[in-house]
Amino acid sequence: MTDWLPVDAYLVESLPEVWFGAVMFALGMYLVLDGFDFGIGILYATLDDEHDRETFLAAFGPVWDANEVWLVAFGTMLLAAFPRVYSRLLADHYLLAIGFVLALLFRGLGPELREQRDDDRWKRYCDLSFVAGSALAPLLFGVLAGRWVFDAPTLSLPAVLTGVGLVAVSVVTGAAFLAAKTDPGLARPLRRYGIGATAAYLGGVVALLAVVVLTDAGGAADVILSWPVAALVAASVLSGVAGSVFALRGRYRAWLASALTMPALLTVLVAVLLYPTVYPATGLTVREAVVSPLALNLTTVLGFPVLLLVLWYFKFLYGVFSGPIEADGYGE
Amino acid sequence: MFTPVTVLDPGWLAFLSPELASRAQFGWTISVHILFAALSVGLAPFIVYFTWKDVRTGDERFARLRSFWVKVFAAGFVMGTVTGIPMSFQFGTNFPRFAEVAGELIGGPLAFEAKMAFFLEAVFLGVLLYGRDRVGDRTYVLSSVLVGFGAWLSGFWILVVNAWMQTPQGYEMVVRNGLEIAQLTDPIAAFFTPRLPWMYVHMINASVISVALLVAGVSAYIVWKKRDAAAWNTALKVAVVVLLVSAPFQALHGDAYGRHVEDTQPQKFAAMEAHYETGQADLHLLAFPTSIDAISDPRAENLFTVSLPGVGSFLASGGDFDATVLGLNEYEENPPVALVFWSFRVMVGLGFLFIALALWGAFLLYRGRLSESDRYLKAMVVASPLGYAALLTGWYVAEIGRQPWVIQGELKTNDAVSAALSGTDATLTLAAFVVVYVALIATALYVLKWLIRGELRDLGATDDADDGWRGPLPEVNEND
Numbered sequence: 052m053t054d055w056l057p058v059d060a061y062l063v064e065s066l067p068e069v070w071f072g073a074v075m076f077a078l079g080m081y082l083v084l085d086g087f088d089f090g091i092g093i094l095y096a097t098l099d100d101e102h103d104r105e106t107f108l109a110a111f112g113p114v115w116d117a118n119e120v121w122l123v124a125f126g127t128m129l130l131a132a133f134p135r136v137y138s139r140l141l142a143d144h145y146l147l148a149i150g151f152v153l154a155l156l157f158r159g160l161g162p163e164l165r166e167q168r169d170d171d172r173w174k175r176y177c178d179l180s181f182v183a184g185s186a187l188a189p190l191l192f193g194v195l196a197g198r199w200v201f202d203a204p205t206l207s208l209p210a211v212l213t214g215v216g217l218v219a220v221s222v223v224t225g226a227a228f229l230a231a232k233t234d235p236g237l238a239r240p241l242r243r244y245g246i247g248a249t250a251a252y253l254g255g256v257v258a259l260l261a262v263v264v265l266t267d268a269g270g271a272a273d274v275i276l277s278w279p280v281a282a283l284v285a286a287s288v289l290s291g292v293a294g295s296v297f298a299l300r301g302r303y304r305a306w307l308a309s310a311l312t313m314p315a316l317l318t319v320l321v322a323v324l325l326y327p328t329v330y331p332a333t334g335l336t337v338r339e340a341v342v343s344p345l346a347l348n349l350t351t352v353l354g355f356p357v358l359l360l361v362l363w364y365f366k367f368l369y370g371v372f373s374g375p376i377e378a379d380g381y382g383e
Numbered sequence: 384m385f386t387p388v389t390v391l392d393p394g395w396l397a398f399l400s401p402e403l404a405s406r407a408q409f410g411w412t413i414s415v416h417i418l419f420a421a422l423s424v425g426l427a428p429f430i431v432y433f434t435w436k437d438v439r440t441g442d443e444r445f446a447r448l449r450s451f452w453v454k455v456f457a458a459g460f461v462m463g464t465v466t467g468i469p470m471s472f473q474f475g476t477n478f479p480r481f482a483e484v485a486g487e488l489i490g491g492p493l494a495f496e497a498k499m500a501f502f503l504e505a506v507f508l509g510v511l512l513y514g515r516d517r518v519g520d521r522t523y524v525l526s527s528v529l530v531g532f533g534a535w536l537s538g539f540w541i542l543v544v545n546a547w548m549q550t551p552q553g554y555e556m557v558v559r560n561g562l563e564i565a566q567l568t569d570p571i572a573a574f575f576t577p578r579l580p581w582m583y584v585h586m587i588n589a590s591v592i593s594v595a596l597l598v599a600g601v602s603a604y605i606v607w608k609k610r611d612a613a614a615w616n617t618a619l620k621v622a623v624v625v626l627l628v629s630a631p632f633q634a635l636h637g638d639a640y641g642r643h644v645e646d647t648q649p650q651k652f653a654a655m656e657a658h659y660e661t662g663q664a665d666l667h668l669l670a671f672p673t674s675i676d677a678i679s680d681p682r683a684e685n686l687f688t689v690s691l692p693g694v695g696s697f698l699a700s701g702g703d704f705d706a707t708v709l710g711l712n713e714y715e716e717n718p719p720v721a722l723v724f725w726s727f728r729v730m731v732g733l734g735f736l737f738i739a740l741a742l743w744g745a746f747l748l749y750r751g752r753l754s755e756s757d758r759y760l761k762a763m764v765v766a767s768p769l770g771y772a773a774l775l776t777g778w779y780v781a782e783i784g785r786q787p788w789v790i791q792g793e794l795k796t797n798d799a800v801s802a803a804l805s806g807t808d809a810t811l812t813l814a815a816f817v818v819v820y821v822a823l824i825a826t827a828l829y830v831l832k833w834l835i836r837g838e839l840r841d842l843g844a845t846d847d848a849d850d851g852w853r854g855p856l857p858e859v860n861e862n863d
Binding site for chain 2: 149159
């Protein structure tokens with residue numbers, strides 16, 4: 052294999068940067084796709100009606116397992132390309148990371164188990180586990196991300212605002228996804244929650260960036276005052292406002308498209324703030340933290356075509372389950 | 384910096400060292416995870432078979448079996464995912480030095496597992512569970528095949544990593560950014576280590592045996608309750624046939640695997656036999672402790688054994704009764720010998736029990752009396768969790784037997800643990816994982832119970848006061 056795979060040079064000169072982009076792409080896919088799952092979980096708490104609850108669960112039932120795998124893809128790609136960053140990032144945020152995975156665990160079990168037994172108390176426990184896990188997971192992941200990007204303590208404004216921001220943007224995408232998948236009767240209250248969460252998210256992002264500029268957390272003040280960040284913030288505000296207008300006009304697919312842009316832009320913002328390092332606390336740049344050429348070349352040659360295939364599966368999966376959900380949910 | 388735990392830290396909470404707590408945590412989480420992972424791997428061929436027969440023949444029996452076992456598979460997959468994500472994090476949270484040193488070697492395969500296998504399983508499981516009316520027959524069967532393929536491929540990449548840790552090669556140690564790490568030099572050697580084929584075949588087959596016993600046990604129970612349940616008579620037959628092939632194969636394969644371990648990890652081999660003095664080795668067919676101490680310290684003088692003199696040497700060397708086998712006294716540090724020794728005995732003992740059950744079933748099947756033998760049905764219900772017991776103890780032999788090394792001969796487990804980790808944090812999270820995962824296992828068992836009850840209700844089986852036998856499951860009555 053080493054005959055045709057370069058051992059001492061990257062396949063293309065910019066491969067380390069490409070992998071930084073690939074890792075951020077996986078993170079973005081996770082925040083976008085599992086983000087709306089979290090949002091559905093949080094909005095679920097607003098329902099009283101059993102039929103509505105089942106509709107919410109049916110809306111994401113066939114896809115959430117697959118959405119969650121993007122987290123594993125993100126983690127393992129980070130390990131494969133930047134092992135030192137992976138190990139430091141998790142070792143430095145031990146309790147947050149474990150808390151996050153436990154929250155994911157509760158989120159995942161709730162909907163899976165509630166249908167196994169026709170018993171109101173059992174269903175209440177499962178619902179509680181689902182809602183709490185759905186709210187805690189993005190909160191803890193956001194706090195972890197805030198610490199990661201800004202090198203800030205757990206209970207500091209940058210970390211907490213990032214956590215709250217991630218919860219808010221999840222509610223926005225969750226509301227938009229549900230509105231696009233369910234009937235108008237259910238969509239109406241979702242608009243209110245979605246627009247409120249949009250305002251909270253945009254306000255949170257602006258407050259976060261202001262705090263970071265004022266305190267120069269993680270030395271990020273200069274970057275934040277640069278034009279790419281200004282453009283990203285402007286684009287986020289534009290998506291949020293446009294999405295809210297679409298929501299009010301009942302154009303839910305357009306709302307969904309605008310809403311999903313927001314976590315995607317957030318990921319780009321994270322990438323801009325981090326680069327050229329992957330984890331500022333290590334002081335290592337992308338080039339210093341990346342694995343040796345042979346390992347990265349191999350992961351590229353074997354991994355990238357598969358990544359394209361994965362994107363194709365997702366298109367297929369969402370295609371199979373496209374359109375409004377049926378009255379009885381999907382399947383058997 | 385404020386962290387709630389530092390403020391609350393009562394000191395005594397840190398009664399476990401970070402290393403011990405991390406090892407216990409990893410060992411515990413993988414023990415639970417592996418049950419669900421093996422369920423996916425072992426159930427995959429059954430699902431493919433039932434789906435294929437259902438779509439091809441339209442036979443109601445297979446539709447019923449497919450529907451039931453796909454639900455079990457889905458519940459197992461969710462549990463496997465939720466228990467597997469913490470595990471992948473633990474390389475970083477608890478053993479960051481391992482992730483740093485081995486990142487180049489293990490990162491690739493783990494990323495391939497996620498991208499090639501895990502996505503495949505998750506995406507097509509969605510189709511398999513919810514898409515019967517939304518895709519064509521062919522796509523539906525293909526989805527079951529892809530889910531199964533995903534499960535087996537997932538096992539492959541995980542075992543690429545594990546086999547490399549057992550018999551590492553294809554790398555050299557270099558210093559980068561002031562840290563000594565393993566740098567990949569030969570991908571083929573690093574992926575296809577000497578251990579990989581042994582481990583993969585043994586593990587996949589162990590999963591198939593475990594699930595065949597589970598399917599047989601569930602079928603036996605339902606047949607016991609409802610003799611004319613056609614689908615479940617079929618499932619019982621299928622499971623017995625699978626067991627008849629897989630159980631004897633595992634014994635033959637395991638014997639050859641043992642010789643390979645002696646060649647590559649003599650210390651582990653010595654621990655499996657509690658062989659302390661270098662020299663001729665006997666084979667202990669059976670071993671019983673003669674005192675309480677012998678349980679924690681199994682040595683020849685503390686045990687009553689039924690042994691074949693020199694056969695240990697014969698097997699290890701491939702034909703010489705007098706061959707020298709290295710003893711544990713040769714090493715400075717040894718794995719916990721008792722755990723390895725007894726785990727190995729439990730695994731092998733259960734393996735022979737499975738062969739006996741398979742032969743008994745085959746005999747009954749040949750006589751056409753499979754579902755009529757109450758004794759056999761009861762035996763299979765009791766045996767249904769034992770495949771998992773064998774699988775876990777086998778895994779302990781492989782993993783605990785490798786200690787003190789996390790990467791054999793290269794990195795000690797003790798050196799792989801996070802320097803930043805406090806005993807308190809590690810102990811707290813260990814406790815959290817113990818509580819949550821115990822609840823998870825209980826939940827999984829309840830889910831299985833409800834599925835079985837639902838099935839019995841569907842079949843119209845109600846409590847039959849005549850049978851008199853109370854199995855591990857509560858009786859079904861019309862109120863359920």
